Amino acid sequence: MPESIVTIMDVAIGGLLLGGIYALIAMGLSLQYGVARVLNISHGEFIMLGAFSTFTLYTVVGINPLICLAIVGPIAFIIGFLLQRTLFTQLRTSAPNPGAFEASSLLATFGLMYVIQGIALQIWGADYRAYTYLNFGVDLGGAIFSANKLVILGFAIGIGVAFYIFLARTHMGKGIRSAAQDPTTASLMGVNINRVLALCFGFGAAMAGLAGVLYSMRIPLNPAMGLQYTLIAIIIIVLGGLGSIPGAFIGGLILGIIGEIVTYIDPSLSLAAYYFIFMLLLLVRPKGIFGK
Amino acid sequence: MNITRFTSKGFLIPGLISLVILIALVTLPFYGSLYNVIMVTSILMYIILTVSWVLFSGPTGYMSLATAAFFGIGIYASAIFLPNTGAILPLLVVVVIGGLVSSLVALGVGALTLRLRGIYFAIFTFGLVVLILELGNWWEHTVTHTRGRFVMLVDNDVIFYIMLAIFVLLMLTTYLIRRSKFGLAMRSIGENEEAAAHIGVNVTMVKVITFAISAFFMGAAGVIWATKLTYVDPYVAFNPLFSFMPVLMAIFGGMGQIYGPVIGAVIFAYLQEKLQTEFPYYYMLIFGFVLVAAILYLPDGLIGLIQKLWRLIRRWRKGGAAKQDANT
Numbered sequence: 001m002p003e004s005i006v007t008i009m010d011v012a013i014g015g016l017l018l019g020g021i022y023a024l025i026a027m028g029l030s031l032q033y034g035v036a037r038v039l040n041i042s043h044g045e046f047i048m049l050g051a052f053s054t055f056t057l058y059t060v061v062g063i064n065p066l067i068c069l070a071i072v073g074p075i076a077f078i079i080g081f082l083l084q085r086t087l088f089t090q091l092r093t094s095a096p097n098p099g100a101f102e103a104s105s106l107l108a109t110f111g112l113m114y115v116i117q118g119i120a121l122q123i124w125g126a127d128y129r130a131y132t133y134l135n136f137g138v139d140l141g142g143a144i145f146s147a148n149k150l151v152i153l154g155f156a157i158g159i160g161v162a163f164y165i166f167l168a169r170t171h172m173g174k175g176i177r178s179a180a181q182d183p184t185t186a187s188l189m190g191v192n193i194n195r196v197l198a199l200c201f202g203f204g205a206a207m208a209g210l211a212g213v214l215y216s217m218r219i220p221l222n223p224a225m226g227l228q229y230t231l232i233a234i235i236i237i238v239l240g241g242l243g244s245i246p247g248a249f250i251g252g253l254i255l256g257i258i259g260e261i262v263t264y265i266d267p268s269l270s271l272a273a274y275y276f277i278f279m280l281l282l283l284v285r286p287k288g289i290f291g292k
Numbered sequence: 293m294n295i296t297r298f299t300s301k302g303f304l305i306p307g308l309i310s311l312v313i314l315i316a317l318v319t320l321p322f323y324g325s326l327y328n329v330i331m332v333t334s335i336l337m338y339i340i341l342t343v344s345w346v347l348f349s350g351p352t353g354y355m356s357l358a359t360a361a362f363f364g365i366g367i368y369a370s371a372i373f374l375p376n377t378g379a380i381l382p383l384l385v386v387v388v389i390g391g392l393v394s395s396l397v398a399l400g401v402g403a404l405t406l407r408l409r410g411i412y413f414a415i416f417t418f419g420l421v422v423l424i425l426e427l428g429n430w431w432e433h434t435v436t437h438t439r440g441r442f443v444m445l446v447d448n449d450v451i452f453y454i455m456l457a458i459f460v461l462l463m464l465t466t467y468l469i470r471r472s473k474f475g476l477a478m479r480s481i482g483e484n485e486e487a488a489a490h491i492g493v494n495v496t497m498v499k500v501i502t503f504a505i506s507a508f509f510m511g512a513a514g515v516i517w518a519t520k521l522t523y524v525d526p527y528v529a530f531n532p533l534f535s536f537m538p539v540l541m542a543i544f545g546g547m548g549q550i551y552g553p554v555i556g557a558v559i560f561a562y563l564q565e566k567l568q569t570e571f572p573y574y575y576m577l578i579f580g581f582v583l584v585a586a587i588l589y590l591p592d593g594l595i596g597l598i599q600k601l602w603r604l605i606r607r608w609r610k611g612g613a614a615k616q617d618a619n620t
Contacts, residue, residue: 039411087588094591102411103355107543108587110536114580121576227532231422234415268433272426275419282416283404 011260017149019256020156021215025229026236026248027160028207032080034243035180035200037102038088041109043233044226045116046076046205050212051221052124058131065133065217069155072209080205083112084198092197113227120223130220148217155214159207160249167245176200180243228271235278241288251288310463317456321449329452330520331565336455337517338541338561340462342553344509345538347466348502350547351478357535358401358417361424362507364530365397366390366514368428371524376442383446387454387515394511395504402500421535428526440525443518454516462509466550469502478502544586546593555594 025047032040050072057063057071088105095101134148167173178186179196187193211229219225236255240247255274262273281288321329341359349356369390373380381389405416432438469475477498480488489495518524537560545556563582567575590597 039415087584090588099353099410103414104543104587104591106411106414107536107540108584110540111580111583111587114576114583116580118574118577118580122573235419238412238415266430266434268430269426272423272430275423275426279416279419279423282408282412282419286408286412 007264011264012257013145015257015260016253017145017153017256018259019253020153021211021252022232022236022256022259023160023249023252024156024207024211024214026233026240026252027163027245028204028211029230029233030204030237030240030243030245030248031176031200031207032204033237034245035176036084036088036197036204037092037098038084038105038109038201039102039234040204041106041230042113042116042226043109043204043208044228044230045113045120046080046208046226047212047215047229048120048221048223048226049116050076050209051216051219051225052120052129052212052223053209054213054216055129055131055221056124058133065213066151066155068213069210072213073206076209077202077206079202081198081202083205084201085194087112088201089194089197113230117223117226124221124223126223128220128222131216133217146218152214152217156211159210163203163207164245164249172196172199232274235274238278238286238288239281244288247288314460321452326448329448331562333448333452333455333520334565335558335561336452336459337513338537339554339557340455340459340509340513341534342538342541342545342557343462343466344506344513346542346547346553347462347469347509348499348506349539350542350553351475351482352499352502353482354499355414355539356417356503357414357539358398358420358507359510359538360421360530360532360534361417362394362398362510363514363517363534364421364424364526365394366511367518367521367524367529368514369393369511370443370515370518371441371529374444374519376444376522379444383450383454383519387458387512390515391508391512394514395508398504398507399500402503403496407496418532418535421530421532425526425530425532428530432526440523440528443522443524445522446519451516451520455513458509458512458516463550465505465509469505470550474498474502540583540586542593544590544593546590546595546597548592549595552593552595559594 025043028046029040029043032038032043053072053075054065054068057068058065063071087108091104091108092101095104134146134151136147137144138147138150167177175186175191175196176199178189179191179193179200183193183197186196232255236251237243237248239255240249240251258273258277259270262270317332320332324332341363345356345359348354367390369386373386373389374383379386401417401420405413408416469478477488477493480491480493481495481498485495514529518529521528538557541557541560542553543556544560545554546552564579567578571578592600
């Protein structure tokens with residue numbers, strides 16, 4: 001194959017490998033914002049917590065990172081569920097209108113970000129940590145990718161598709177979708193709105209936690225790493241249309257590919273490029289690609 | 293008769309209190325320690341950011357998170373025109389330049405984005421901060437090849453007096469805007485934008501001009517703040533924290549009155565300074581808890597709480613008086 005085609009393949013597959021993780025992170029935030037109306041600034045902190053828990057479980061206890069998925073996911077779900085049940089339910093019921101709730105919950109999650117970072121700083125310290133797992137090369141049509149990146153993509157797509165089927169096919173999934181469209185009417189139709197919102201927030205937190213477990217295989221960890229991923233997730237959910245789960249998934253893959261292309265040109269410009277695209281999109285089509 | 297009494301009473305007491313506070317502030321370097329002067333300077337900086345944020349976002353209801361961008365532009369103006377190798381322009385000129393550049397950026401951004409509603413405007417303005425931060429980083433890395441810049445040293449008293457002057461100007465501006473037709477137009481936009489447009493308010497112009505005025509003060513404060521920092525790089529200048537702090541301080545104080553945000557900023561800035569120096573390891577944790585608690589339990593801010601307590605006391609006293617009447 002000619003050199004240029006190999007490079008294009010290289011960038012495209014690399015983009016998908018990055019995009020898988022982005023998709024998972026964005027789906028989590030999309031659930032929290034799209035249904036529960038909480039633009040969760042502390043979303044990235046759940047990624048950080050998932051990543052650090054895996055680091056400790058693997059290096060200290062010796063538990064395989066893939067088994068950590070089954071430990072971290074449920075714990076993150078419970079934390080998210082309880083947060084929605086206590087903090088955000090109180091904010092929602094005391095807010096005079098939906099707009100006021102969006103503003104106050106955004107600020108509350110900003111405070112939450114500080115709390116979670118502060119706790120992580122007490123436990124793990126401010127230094128960078130890393131471990132190696134499945135770090136050998138796999139040949140994909142001439143380009144070499146490390147095995148852990150392929151495992152990450154596989155799990156990210158698996159979790160994304162499983163969740164989509166859950167939303168589309170189950171009774172509870174139907175309840176969540178109806179609450180996303182119109183919470184007042186949904187509750188009139190017998191949907192337990194408080195439980196659905198808590199479930200959504202819990203699922204969102206769980207997805208961030210799972211993304212953290214997976215991502216910890218390929219990047220160094222630090223208590224301050226979360227905010228960056230929150231910002232990327234916000235960009236993606238606006239790109240895919242606020243509240244659209246398939247939009248968040250596809251938007252994540254698209255942003256991963258864009259990121260890989262820009263990194264190929266100049267690595268220090270990738271975040272700036274994300275924001276440039278994001279702001280352009282907000283001006284031209286604020287509803288997002290899949291928004292109605 | 294009643295009206296004149298009402299207005300003179302409304303002017304006299306707040307005017308006297310403001311005058312006493314102003315005199316206490318102006319003479320501070322003569323009786324306060326150096327530590328006090330530096331502390332009050334940073335409190336003034338937070339007040340300026342908060343009050344200028346409220347100037348636009350309070351009445352119109354558009355939550356701007358661009359504060360760190362305007363503040364950072366001021367900081368960078370300082371780093372460019374006042375390097376430690378020797379000032380290119382006089383300090384006061386740079387203060388005005390920083391303010392003007394910030395308000396020019398605000399004019400452009402405002403004209404583009406003020407048609408975005410609600411959360412979209414907040415997300416966009418926050419994106420602006422990160423975009424400028426990343427572009428600044430890239431520019432410094434690949435074009436100028438600098439890793440941070442140093443700003444010339446300025447006497448602490450001079451920094452204090454310039455910060456104080458910006459603060460006084462800002463308070464006067466806010467007061468005048470609130471009392472003018474312009475302020476009324478802004479409030480009408482916050483209440484109902486379509487209705488405001490229908491009764492002949494030039495909605496876009498009012499919003500963009502106020503946005504630019506508030507950005508001027510943020511930029512000017514950034515210039516003088518940079519001389520206190522002395523070391524500047526894009527991460528220091530465009531720290532997203534400065535976008536969120538004014539919002540939190542304003543909510544903490546309460547936005548209904550002109551002095552609410554000021555009180556919120558004073559208490560928050562003092563708390564932050566104390567926590568940072570006395571509990572450096574638990575600073576983030578405690579601060580986060582205070583933020584969440586303030587949002588949960590003080591939805592109308594401290595001023596709202598005090599007003600509520602005041603009403604309770606008055607009702608209780610009235611109740612007591614009524615009982616006495618019944619007894620006699």
